[in-house]
Amino acid sequence: MLALRMRQKDSEFYFVSYRAEDLLRRVRFETRFYGERGEVVGGDAPDDDGAPKEIDDVERFVREIERSSGAFQRELNRRKVRQIRDFFRNETDQPVVPGAVLLFTSEELKFSPIGQYEQMGDLALPRAPFLIIDGQHRLAGLHFYLREPDADRRIEVPCVIFDGKTADFATEMFVIINSTHTRINKSHLVDLYEKIEWGTDPHKKLAARLVRALYEESDSPLRYHVNMLGGRSQRDMWINQAQLFGEVHRFVTRKESEAWTSDGRGLSRDRAYGFLRDVLRAAKRVFGDAWGDNKRYMVTRDVTLKALIRVAGDVAAKSRALGLTPSASAGAVEAALVKRFEPWGALAAEFRRDGFYERFPARGQVERVEKIRDRLRRDGGL
Numbered sequence: 549m550l551a552l553r554m555r556q557k558d559s560e561f562y563f564v565s566y567r568a569e570d571l572l573r574r575v576r577f578e579t580r581f582y583g584e585r586g587e588v589v590g591g592d593a594p595d596d597d598g599a600p601k602e603i604d605d606v607e608r609f610v611r612e613i614e615r616s617s618g619a620f621q622r623e624l625n626r627r628k629v630r631q632i633r634d635f636f637r638n639e640t641d642q643p644v645v646p647g648a649v650l651l652f653t654s655e656e657l658k659f660s661p662i663g664q665y666e667q668m669g670d671l672a673l674p675r676a677p678f679l680i681i682d683g684q685h686r687l688a689g690l691h692f693y694l695r696e697p698d699a700d701r702r703i704e705v706p707c708v709i710f711d712g713k714t715a716d717f718a719t720e721m722f723v724i725i726n727s728t729h730t731r732i733n734k735s736h737l738v739d740l741y742e743k744i745e746w747g748t749d750p751h752k753k754l755a756a757r758l759v760r761a762l763y764e765e766s767d768s769p770l771r772y773h774v775n776m777l778g779g780r781s782q783r784d785m786w787i788n789q790a791q792l793f794g795e796v797h798r799f800v801t802r803k804e805s806e807a808w809t810s811d812g813r814g815l816s817r818d819r820a821y822g823f824l825r826d827v828l829r830a831a832k833r834v835f836g837d838a839w840g841d842n843k844r845y846m847v848t849r850d851v852t853l854k855a856l857i858r859v860a861g862d863v864a865a866k867s868r869a870l871g872l873t874p875s876a877s878a879g880a881v882e883a884a885l886v887k888r889f890e891p892w893g894a895l896a897a898e899f900r901r902d903g904f905y906e907r908f909p910a911r912g913q914v915e916r917v918e919k920i921r922d923r924l925r926r927d928g929g930l
Contacts, residue, residue: 549564549670549671549672549673550564550565550668550669550670550671551563551564551659551668551669551670551671551709552564552667552668553659553661553666553667553668553669554667559710560711560712561708561709561710561711562657562659562671562708562709562711563648563706563707563708563709564671564706564707564709565704565705565706565707566704566705566707567702567703567704567705568690568694568701568703568704568705569694569701571649571687571705571707572687572690572691572694574673574674574677574678575651575677575678575679575680575687576677576678576679576680577680577684577687577688625685628685628689629685629688629689629692630689630692631689632685632686632688632689632690633689633690633692633693635689636689636690636693636699636703647683647706648683648706648707648708649680649682649683649686649687649705649706649707649708650680650681650682650683650707650708650710651678651679651680651681651707651708651709651710652678652679652680652681652709652710652711653674653676653678653679653709653710653711654676654711654712655674655675655676655711655712656711656712657671657672657673657674657709657711657712658671658672659671659672671709674711678709681710687705690703690705750815751797751800751801751815752797754800754809754815754817754820755793755796755797755799755800756793757817758796758800758817758820758821758824759774759776759789759792759793759796760776761817761821762774762792762796762821762824762825762828763776763789765821765825767825767829768825768828769825769828769829769831769832769839770786770787770792770828770853772784773785773786773787773848774786774787774788774789774792775787775788775789776789784841786848786849786850786853787849787850787853787854788850791850791854792853792854792857794854795853795854795857795858796824796857798857798858798861799820799824799857799858799860799861799864800815800820802861802864802865804861804864804865805820805861805864805865807864807867807873807874808820808823808864808867808874809823811874819874822881823860823864823874823881824857824860826881826882826885827856827859827860827863827885828856828860829882830882830885830886830888830889831847831856831889831892833886834886834889834890834892834893835847835892835893835896835899836893836896837896838896838899843901844900844901844902845896845899845900845901846899846900846901846904847896847899850913851913851916851917851920852899852920854917855917855918855920855921855924856924858917858918858921859921859924859925859928859930862921862925862930863885863888863930866930870884870888871884872884872885888928888929888930889928891927891928891929892924892927892928895923895924895927898923908920908923
Protein backbone atom coordinates (compact mmCIF):
# COMPACT_ATOMS: atom_id res chain seq x y z
CA MET A 549 0.00 0.00 0.00
CA LEU A 550 1.47 3.35 -1.06
CA ALA A 551 1.88 5.69 1.92
CA LEU A 552 3.42 9.01 2.89
CA ARG A 553 5.37 8.84 6.17
CA MET A 554 5.20 11.86 8.50
CA ARG A 555 7.05 12.63 11.74
CA GLN A 556 6.04 15.04 14.52
CA LYS A 557 8.03 15.16 17.76
CA ASP A 558 8.49 11.51 18.76
CA SER A 559 5.50 10.24 16.80
CA GLU A 560 5.44 8.71 13.35
CA PHE A 561 2.34 8.16 11.26
CA TYR A 562 1.27 7.60 7.66
CA PHE A 563 -1.09 9.14 5.12
CA VAL A 564 -2.78 6.64 2.83
CA SER A 565 -5.74 6.45 0.45
CA TYR A 566 -8.00 3.42 0.86
CA ARG A 567 -10.73 2.23 -1.45
CA ALA A 568 -13.87 2.43 0.66
CA GLU A 569 -14.86 -1.22 0.34
CA ASP A 570 -11.32 -2.36 1.22
CA LEU A 571 -11.17 -0.07 4.25
CA LEU A 572 -14.50 -1.26 5.64
CA ARG A 573 -13.15 -4.82 5.61
CA ARG A 574 -10.14 -3.73 7.63
CA VAL A 575 -11.68 -1.74 10.51
CA ARG A 576 -13.35 -2.76 13.77
CA PHE A 577 -16.35 -0.86 15.11
CA GLU A 578 -16.18 -0.76 18.88
CA THR A 579 -18.05 1.25 21.47
CA ARG A 580 -18.49 1.57 25.23
CA PHE A 581 -21.74 0.63 26.93
CA TYR A 582 -23.44 3.57 28.67
CA GLY A 583 -26.82 2.66 30.15
CA GLU A 584 -26.48 5.34 32.84
CA ARG A 585 -30.23 5.63 33.32
CA GLY A 586 -30.88 1.90 32.95
CA GLU A 587 -31.89 2.15 29.28
CA VAL A 588 -31.23 -0.72 26.91
CA VAL A 589 -28.51 0.43 24.54
CA GLY A 590 -29.11 -0.82 21.01
CA GLY A 591 -32.91 -0.62 21.07
CA ASP A 592 -35.44 2.08 20.26
CA ALA A 593 -38.24 3.02 22.60
CA PRO A 594 -41.62 1.43 21.82
CA ASP A 595 -44.30 3.26 19.86
CA ASP A 596 -47.04 5.05 21.75
CA ASP A 597 -49.25 1.98 21.49
CA GLY A 598 -46.60 -0.09 23.25
CA ALA A 599 -45.58 -2.05 20.16
CA PRO A 600 -41.86 -2.17 19.38
CA LYS A 601 -40.65 -0.05 16.47
CA GLU A 602 -39.51 -1.73 13.29
CA ILE A 603 -35.72 -1.52 13.12
CA ASP A 604 -33.81 -0.56 10.00
CA ASP A 605 -30.35 -1.63 8.83
CA VAL A 606 -28.62 1.13 10.80
CA GLU A 607 -30.31 0.10 14.05
CA ARG A 608 -29.52 -3.55 13.43
CA PHE A 609 -25.88 -2.70 12.72
CA VAL A 610 -25.53 -0.68 15.92
CA ARG A 611 -27.04 -3.52 17.94
CA GLU A 612 -24.38 -5.86 16.64
CA ILE A 613 -21.45 -3.60 17.54
CA GLU A 614 -19.26 -5.07 20.24
CA ARG A 615 -19.71 -3.54 23.68
CA SER A 616 -16.92 -4.13 26.17
CA SER A 617 -15.18 -2.39 29.06
CA GLY A 618 -12.00 -2.29 26.97
CA ALA A 619 -13.51 -0.24 24.15
CA PHE A 620 -12.77 3.48 23.93
CA GLN A 621 -15.06 4.72 21.18
CA ARG A 622 -18.27 6.49 22.07
CA GLU A 623 -21.70 5.01 21.37
CA LEU A 624 -22.78 5.31 17.74
CA ASN A 625 -25.37 8.01 17.12
CA ARG A 626 -28.01 6.41 14.92
CA ARG A 627 -29.37 9.68 13.58
CA LYS A 628 -25.89 10.88 12.66
CA VAL A 629 -25.13 7.63 10.79
CA ARG A 630 -28.35 7.96 8.79
CA GLN A 631 -27.58 11.60 7.95
CA ILE A 632 -24.11 10.70 6.71
CA ARG A 633 -25.52 7.83 4.64
CA ASP A 634 -27.94 10.28 3.02
CA PHE A 635 -25.11 12.74 2.42
CA PHE A 636 -23.17 10.08 0.53
CA ARG A 637 -26.31 9.22 -1.40
CA ASN A 638 -27.37 12.74 -2.40
CA GLU A 639 -24.33 15.01 -2.56
CA THR A 640 -22.55 14.93 -5.94
CA ASP A 641 -20.69 18.24 -5.95
CA GLN A 642 -18.77 17.72 -2.70
CA PRO A 643 -16.22 15.14 -1.53
CA VAL A 644 -18.17 12.41 0.26
CA VAL A 645 -15.57 11.85 2.98
CA PRO A 646 -14.33 15.30 4.01
CA GLY A 647 -11.31 15.07 6.29
CA ALA A 648 -9.15 12.08 7.07
CA VAL A 649 -10.24 9.09 9.12
CA LEU A 650 -7.80 8.34 11.97
CA LEU A 651 -6.88 4.66 12.41
CA PHE A 652 -4.74 2.80 14.91
CA THR A 653 -2.98 -0.56 15.02
CA SER A 654 -0.80 -1.77 17.88
CA GLU A 655 1.34 -3.65 15.33
CA GLU A 656 4.51 -2.00 14.07
CA LEU A 657 3.99 -1.83 10.33
CA LYS A 658 6.91 -2.30 7.94
CA PHE A 659 7.58 0.75 5.76
CA SER A 660 9.82 0.39 2.68
CA PRO A 661 10.86 3.71 1.05
CA ILE A 662 10.65 3.92 -2.73
CA GLY A 663 13.89 4.93 -4.41
CA GLN A 664 15.17 8.30 -3.29
CA TYR A 665 11.95 9.25 -1.54
CA GLU A 666 12.51 8.72 2.17
CA GLN A 667 8.97 9.81 3.09
CA MET A 668 7.14 7.85 0.39
CA GLY A 669 7.01 4.08 0.26
CA ASP A 670 5.16 0.81 0.62
CA LEU A 671 3.36 0.26 3.94
CA ALA A 672 2.57 -3.29 5.04
CA LEU A 673 -0.95 -4.09 6.20
CA PRO A 674 -1.67 -5.11 9.81
CA ARG A 675 -2.82 -8.63 10.57
CA ALA A 676 -5.65 -7.44 12.86
CA PRO A 677 -8.36 -4.86 12.00
CA PHE A 678 -7.70 -1.18 12.64
CA LEU A 679 -9.34 0.59 15.55
CA ILE A 680 -11.06 3.82 14.54
CA ILE A 681 -9.80 6.80 16.54
CA ASP A 682 -11.88 9.34 14.66
CA GLY A 683 -14.37 8.84 11.82
CA GLN A 684 -16.48 5.96 13.12
CA HIS A 685 -19.76 7.63 12.11
CA ARG A 686 -18.43 8.49 8.64
CA LEU A 687 -17.42 4.90 8.01
CA ALA A 688 -20.70 3.54 9.36
CA GLY A 689 -22.61 5.88 7.03
CA LEU A 690 -20.38 4.82 4.16
CA HIS A 691 -21.04 1.18 5.05
CA PHE A 692 -24.77 1.63 4.46
CA TYR A 693 -24.34 3.78 1.37
CA LEU A 694 -22.21 1.11 -0.34
CA ARG A 695 -24.93 -1.47 0.24
CA GLU A 696 -27.17 0.40 -2.19
CA PRO A 697 -27.17 -0.95 -5.77
CA ASP A 698 -26.37 2.41 -7.41
CA ALA A 699 -23.62 3.45 -4.97
CA ASP A 700 -20.37 4.88 -6.37
CA ARG A 701 -17.86 2.04 -5.91
CA ARG A 702 -14.87 4.27 -6.77
CA ILE A 703 -14.94 6.19 -3.49
CA GLU A 704 -11.55 6.52 -1.83
CA VAL A 705 -11.11 7.48 1.82
CA PRO A 706 -8.15 9.56 3.07
CA CYS A 707 -6.70 7.97 6.22
CA VAL A 708 -4.04 8.70 8.81
CA ILE A 709 -2.58 5.53 10.31
CA PHE A 710 -0.83 5.36 13.68
CA ASP A 711 1.12 2.19 14.36
CA GLY A 712 3.45 0.54 16.83
CA LYS A 713 2.15 2.42 19.86
CA THR A 714 0.47 1.09 22.99
CA ALA A 715 -3.31 0.82 23.14
CA ASP A 716 -3.25 3.81 25.51
CA PHE A 717 -2.01 5.95 22.62
CA ALA A 718 -5.28 5.45 20.74
CA THR A 719 -7.22 6.32 23.89
CA GLU A 720 -5.16 9.51 24.34
CA MET A 721 -5.82 10.56 20.76
CA PHE A 722 -9.54 9.92 21.23
CA VAL A 723 -9.70 12.01 24.42
CA ILE A 724 -7.81 14.92 22.85
CA ILE A 725 -10.03 14.93 19.76
CA ASN A 726 -13.37 14.45 21.48
CA SER A 727 -12.85 16.69 24.49
CA THR A 728 -12.53 19.73 22.20
CA HIS A 729 -14.94 20.09 19.28
CA THR A 730 -17.26 17.14 20.08
CA ARG A 731 -19.35 16.87 23.22
CA ILE A 732 -19.29 13.36 24.69
CA ASN A 733 -20.73 11.81 27.81
CA LYS A 734 -18.92 13.33 30.81
CA SER A 735 -18.59 9.99 32.56
CA HIS A 736 -16.87 8.68 29.45
CA LEU A 737 -14.11 11.28 29.80
CA VAL A 738 -13.80 10.56 33.53
CA ASP A 739 -13.50 6.87 32.74
CA LEU A 740 -10.66 7.58 30.31
CA TYR A 741 -8.64 9.81 32.67
CA GLU A 742 -7.37 6.59 34.31
CA LYS A 743 -5.89 5.29 31.08
CA ILE A 744 -4.11 8.19 29.42
CA GLU A 745 -0.41 8.65 29.99
CA TRP A 746 -0.06 12.34 29.17
CA GLY A 747 -2.07 15.43 28.26
CA THR A 748 -4.14 15.63 31.43
CA ASP A 749 -3.92 17.12 34.91
CA PRO A 750 -2.41 14.53 37.30
CA HIS A 751 -5.03 15.50 39.88
CA LYS A 752 -7.78 14.54 37.43
CA LYS A 753 -6.08 11.24 36.84
CA LEU A 754 -5.82 10.64 40.60
CA ALA A 755 -9.48 11.61 41.09
CA ALA A 756 -10.55 9.14 38.38
CA ARG A 757 -8.56 6.36 40.05
CA LEU A 758 -10.09 7.19 43.43
CA VAL A 759 -13.60 7.00 41.96
CA ARG A 760 -12.70 3.61 40.50
CA ALA A 761 -11.37 2.46 43.89
CA LEU A 762 -14.47 3.67 45.73
CA TYR A 763 -16.54 1.68 43.27
CA GLU A 764 -14.65 -1.62 43.32
CA GLU A 765 -12.55 -2.00 46.48
CA SER A 766 -14.03 -4.53 48.91
CA ASP A 767 -13.65 -2.22 51.94
CA SER A 768 -15.35 0.78 50.29
CA PRO A 769 -18.74 1.83 51.69
CA LEU A 770 -19.70 2.79 48.12
CA ARG A 771 -18.74 -0.52 46.53
CA TYR A 772 -20.92 -1.20 43.47
CA HIS A 773 -23.17 1.74 44.35
CA VAL A 774 -21.53 4.22 41.94
CA ASN A 775 -23.19 4.36 38.54
CA MET A 776 -20.05 3.66 36.53
CA LEU A 777 -19.71 3.71 32.75
CA GLY A 778 -19.67 0.08 31.66
CA GLY A 779 -20.36 -1.02 35.24
CA ARG A 780 -22.80 -3.39 36.85
CA SER A 781 -26.59 -3.37 36.84
CA GLN A 782 -28.23 0.00 37.43
CA ARG A 783 -30.02 -1.24 40.55
CA ASP A 784 -29.28 0.41 43.88
CA MET A 785 -27.01 3.13 42.49
CA TRP A 786 -26.51 6.10 44.80
CA ILE A 787 -24.42 8.55 42.78
CA ASN A 788 -23.12 8.65 39.24
CA GLN A 789 -19.49 8.57 38.23
CA ALA A 790 -19.23 12.14 36.95
CA GLN A 791 -20.84 13.61 40.08
CA LEU A 792 -18.51 11.70 42.39
CA PHE A 793 -15.51 12.61 40.26
CA GLY A 794 -16.30 16.32 40.58
CA GLU A 795 -16.28 16.15 44.37
CA VAL A 796 -13.24 13.89 44.62
CA HIS A 797 -11.34 16.18 42.25
CA ARG A 798 -12.30 19.13 44.47
CA PHE A 799 -10.90 17.19 47.45
CA VAL A 800 -7.56 16.24 45.85
CA THR A 801 -6.91 19.80 44.63
CA ARG A 802 -7.48 21.41 48.07
CA LYS A 803 -4.16 22.53 49.45
CA GLU A 804 -5.22 21.37 52.92
CA SER A 805 -5.60 17.82 51.58
CA GLU A 806 -1.97 17.46 50.44
CA ALA A 807 -0.87 15.46 53.47
CA TRP A 808 -3.59 12.90 52.66
CA THR A 809 -3.17 12.80 48.89
CA SER A 810 0.63 12.74 48.58
CA ASP A 811 3.55 10.83 50.01
CA GLY A 812 7.29 11.25 49.52
CA ARG A 813 6.98 10.09 45.89
CA GLY A 814 4.12 12.37 44.84
CA LEU A 815 0.38 11.87 44.52
CA SER A 816 -0.66 8.63 46.19
CA ARG A 817 -3.78 6.73 45.21
CA ASP A 818 -3.51 4.40 48.22
CA ARG A 819 -3.15 7.18 50.80
CA ALA A 820 -5.95 9.30 49.35
CA TYR A 821 -8.27 6.33 48.99
CA GLY A 822 -7.58 5.21 52.57
CA PHE A 823 -8.55 8.61 53.91
CA LEU A 824 -11.78 8.93 51.90
CA ARG A 825 -12.68 5.35 52.79
CA ASP A 826 -12.19 6.03 56.52
CA VAL A 827 -14.33 9.18 56.40
CA LEU A 828 -17.15 7.34 54.62
CA ARG A 829 -16.86 4.25 56.84
CA ALA A 830 -17.09 6.43 59.95
CA ALA A 831 -20.17 8.14 58.50
CA LYS A 832 -21.70 4.75 57.75
CA ARG A 833 -21.17 3.58 61.33
CA VAL A 834 -22.72 6.64 62.98
CA PHE A 835 -25.69 6.89 60.61
CA GLY A 836 -26.55 3.25 61.27
CA ASP A 837 -29.72 2.03 59.58
CA ALA A 838 -30.08 5.30 57.68
CA TRP A 839 -27.05 4.32 55.58
CA GLY A 840 -27.62 2.04 52.60
CA ASP A 841 -30.59 1.20 50.42
CA ASN A 842 -33.12 2.33 53.01
CA LYS A 843 -35.57 4.26 50.84
CA ARG A 844 -36.85 6.22 53.84
CA TYR A 845 -33.60 8.18 54.17
CA MET A 846 -31.49 10.47 51.98
CA VAL A 847 -28.11 9.68 53.57
CA THR A 848 -26.81 7.67 50.62
CA ARG A 849 -28.23 9.86 47.89
CA ASP A 850 -26.06 11.96 45.61
CA VAL A 851 -26.72 15.26 47.38
CA THR A 852 -25.57 13.92 50.78
CA LEU A 853 -22.65 11.88 49.45
CA LYS A 854 -21.32 14.97 47.67
CA ALA A 855 -21.55 16.87 50.96
CA LEU A 856 -19.68 14.06 52.76
CA ILE A 857 -16.78 14.24 50.30
CA ARG A 858 -16.58 17.99 50.95
CA VAL A 859 -16.61 17.28 54.69
CA ALA A 860 -13.65 14.95 54.08
CA GLY A 861 -11.76 18.00 52.82
CA ASP A 862 -12.75 19.89 55.96
CA VAL A 863 -11.48 17.01 58.11
CA ALA A 864 -8.19 17.06 56.20
CA ALA A 865 -7.89 20.81 56.81
CA LYS A 866 -8.26 20.28 60.59
CA SER A 867 -6.50 16.93 60.82
CA ARG A 868 -3.59 18.25 62.86
CA ALA A 869 -5.90 19.81 65.44
CA LEU A 870 -7.90 16.58 65.50
CA GLY A 871 -4.75 14.50 66.10
CA LEU A 872 -5.06 12.66 62.78
CA THR A 873 -1.95 11.70 60.81
CA PRO A 874 -1.46 9.68 57.61
CA SER A 875 1.01 7.47 59.49
CA ALA A 876 -1.62 6.36 62.04
CA SER A 877 -2.15 2.63 62.46
CA ALA A 878 -4.83 0.84 60.45
CA GLY A 879 -8.28 1.71 61.76
CA ALA A 880 -7.07 4.55 63.98
CA VAL A 881 -8.33 7.33 61.68
CA GLU A 882 -11.71 5.68 61.27
CA ALA A 883 -12.08 5.14 65.03
CA ALA A 884 -11.20 8.75 65.77
CA LEU A 885 -13.70 9.97 63.18
CA VAL A 886 -16.47 7.77 64.57
CA LYS A 887 -16.09 9.61 67.90
CA ARG A 888 -15.97 12.96 66.11
CA PHE A 889 -19.06 12.18 63.99
CA GLU A 890 -21.06 10.61 66.83
CA PRO A 891 -23.60 13.51 66.93
CA TRP A 892 -24.59 12.60 63.37
CA GLY A 893 -26.40 9.57 64.74
CA ALA A 894 -29.02 11.83 66.28
CA LEU A 895 -29.02 13.93 63.10
CA ALA A 896 -30.16 10.95 61.01
CA ALA A 897 -33.80 11.90 61.56
CA GLU A 898 -33.14 15.12 59.63
CA PHE A 899 -32.32 12.96 56.59
CA ARG A 900 -35.69 11.24 56.41
CA ARG A 901 -37.02 11.41 52.85
CA ASP A 902 -40.33 12.87 54.05
CA GLY A 903 -39.76 16.59 54.49
CA PHE A 904 -36.05 16.41 53.53
CA TYR A 905 -36.24 19.21 50.96
CA GLU A 906 -38.12 21.42 53.41
CA ARG A 907 -35.49 20.84 56.13
CA PHE A 908 -32.72 21.68 53.66
CA PRO A 909 -34.40 24.33 51.46
CA ALA A 910 -32.36 25.51 48.49
CA ARG A 911 -32.71 26.85 44.95
CA GLY A 912 -30.88 23.86 43.50
CA GLN A 913 -28.56 20.98 44.26
CA VAL A 914 -25.41 23.12 44.45
CA GLU A 915 -26.86 25.21 47.27
CA ARG A 916 -28.41 22.16 48.98
CA VAL A 917 -25.07 20.30 49.03
CA GLU A 918 -23.49 23.27 50.79
CA LYS A 919 -26.32 23.43 53.35
CA ILE A 920 -25.92 19.75 54.17
CA ARG A 921 -22.16 20.15 54.39
CA ASP A 922 -22.52 23.08 56.80
CA ARG A 923 -24.89 21.09 59.00
CA LEU A 924 -22.60 18.06 59.11
CA ARG A 925 -19.58 20.22 59.73
CA ARG A 926 -21.25 22.09 62.57
CA ASP A 927 -22.60 18.96 64.30
CA GLY A 928 -19.26 17.23 63.81
CA GLY A 929 -17.35 20.03 65.51
CA LEU A 930 -15.47 21.01 62.36
